[in-house]
Amino acid sequence: MTTFGLPAECGRLIEYDTAADLQELRNAGMLKETMPIGGGSNILFTTGRFNGTVLHCNNTTVNINRSNSSGAVEVYAAAGCNLDMLCAMTCAEGLWGMENLSGIPGEIGGAAVQNVGAYGAEFRDLVKHVICFDPSTGNETTIENADCRYGYRDSVFKHPEGKNLIVTGVVLALSPTPKPNRNYAALAAAFKDTADEKLTPTDFRNEILRLRTAKLPDPAIAGSAGSFFKNPVVSAQRHREISARFGREIPGHIVPAESSDVTEPDVKLSAAWLIDNAGCKGFSQGGASLWPSQPLVIINTCGQATGEDVVALEKRIIQTVRNVFQVELSPEVIHI
Ligand SMILES: Cc1cc2nc3c(=O)[nH]c(=O)nc-3n(C[C@H](O)[C@H](O)[C@H](O)COP(=O)(O)OP(=O)(O)OC[C@H]3O[C@@H](n4cnc5c(N)ncnc54)[C@H](O)[C@@H]3O)c2cc1C
Numbered sequence: 001m002t003t004f005g006l007p008a009e010c011g012r013l014i015e016y017d018t019a020a021d022l023q024e025l026r027n028a029g030m031l032k033e034t035m036p037i038g039g040g041s042n043i044l045f046t047t048g049r050f051n052g053t054v055l056h057c058n059n060t061t062v063n064i065n066r067s068n069s070s071g072a073v074e075v076y077a078a079a080g081c082n083l084d085m086l087c088a089m090t091c092a093e094g095l096w097g098m099e100n101l102s103g104i105p106g107e108i109g110g111a112a113v114q115n116v117g118a119y120g121a122e123f124r125d126l127v128k129h130v131i132c133f134d135p136s137t138g139n140e141t142t143i144e145n146a147d148c149r150y151g152y153r154d155s156v157f158k159h160p161e162g163k164n165l166i167v168t169g170v171v172l173a174l175s176p177t178p179k180p181n182r183n184y185a186a187l188a189a190a191f192k193d194t195a196d197e198k199l200t201p202t203d204f205r206n207e208i209l210r211l212r213t214a215k216l217p218d219p220a221i222a223g224s225a226g227s228f229f230k231n232p233v234v235s236a237q238r239h240r241e242i243s244a245r246f247g248r249e250i251p252g253h254i255v256p257a258e259s260s261d262v263t264e265p266d267v268k269l270s271a272a273w274l275i276d277n278a279g280c281k282g283f284s285q286g287g288a289s290l291w292p293s294q295p296l297v298i299i300n301t302c303g304q305a306t307g308e309d310v311v312a313l314e315k316r317i318i319q320t321v322r323n324v325f326q327v328e329l330s331p332e333v334i335h336i
Pocket residue numbers: 003035036037038039040041042043057079104105106107108109110111112113114115116117118157165166167168216217218219224225226227334
């Protein structure tokens with residue numbers, strides 16, 4: 001049930017459809033020591049054993065509501081709905097918003113927790129609200145976008161206040177009128193001669209799928225959890241210091257400041273560049289290795305890796321980058 005394809009066992013696996021199922025499980029005392037799983041595309045079972053209960057939502061319901069007075073089209077998707085399937089469906093319906101997220105593995109519940117992002121778009125840009133089951137009260141609750149506290153691969157669902165919530169569905173607000181997101185340079189270049197009105201979301205989806213295939217391993221061929229590390233964010237002063245020590249400017253993007261009081265915005269460094277330039281190319285450990293065309297990805301080389309191999313390789317990469325750049329990498333992948 002994970003895209004890494006590592007051997008892993010759990011105490012119990014429960015698949016459910018609705019909040020009523022979760023209520024019944026709670027009443028039977030079966031929602032203790034649980035861990036929700038979606039497509040398992042961002043999870044690493046470090047020891048190969050989780051003694052608790054893994055919960056998976058089988059509900060893939062999608063409802064499209066075009067009669068919204070705000071002009072946006074509201075799309076409800078249950079937590080078990082496949083993210084890329086929803087991208088394909090909404091693009092085919094002519095709705096804008098999801099196209100840049102095409103090709104990301106996983107399910108809607110996981111996307112809402114992780115705030116997935118790619119090619120200049122993030123899931124939070126689309127979320128109206130997230131519907132959750134709260135095992136502590138036994139009730140379903142709706143969390144508005146602003147209260148999801150979305151950040152870079154972050155949300156309230158990853159912090160103590162929201163960690164115990166089980167996402168059962170999401171309502172997205174999509175645009176029926178053209179709203180192409182050309183923020184990513186390769187997309188801007190691909191469509192530079194085409195006016196917005198001449199484009200369809202499926203044009204963008206197809207281009208994104210083409211770009212992704214060239215860069216990322218297909219989990220069916222080489223198990224992985226996508227980008228293993230987050231791009232580290234440092235202060236502008238720190239960026240100057242490490243660039244001076246390295247002898248040339250370390251590539252990075254300015255992070256737009258959230259407040260006007262900030263005089264110098266932070267800089268997001270490329271973890272892939274740091275890993276490459278720290279000399280990690282070709283690193284492997286047991287059955288785990290770095291993906292040659294994207295050093296941010298750790299793969300299960302011949303399907304023989306264990307969680308321990310991946311953790312040992314992760315530690316070696318973090319240590320090497322620390323030694324060369326004095327920058328601390330942190331994993332995007334959730335460790336269980
Ligand atoms: C080849 C590849 C490419 C990838 N590319 C990208 C990319 O471009 N951008 C990007 O952002 N990510 C990318 N990822 C990472 C991954 O696909 C996303 O993080 C995805 O959203 C995870 O969804 P999932 O359903 O697989 O979640 P899982 O991995 O199953 O779970 C992730 C977390 O969410 C929690 N969770 C899952 N479902 C629920 C629920 N219903 N209620 C509460 N908590 C829940 C889990 O407990 C866990 O903490 C990639 C992964 C792979 C393998």
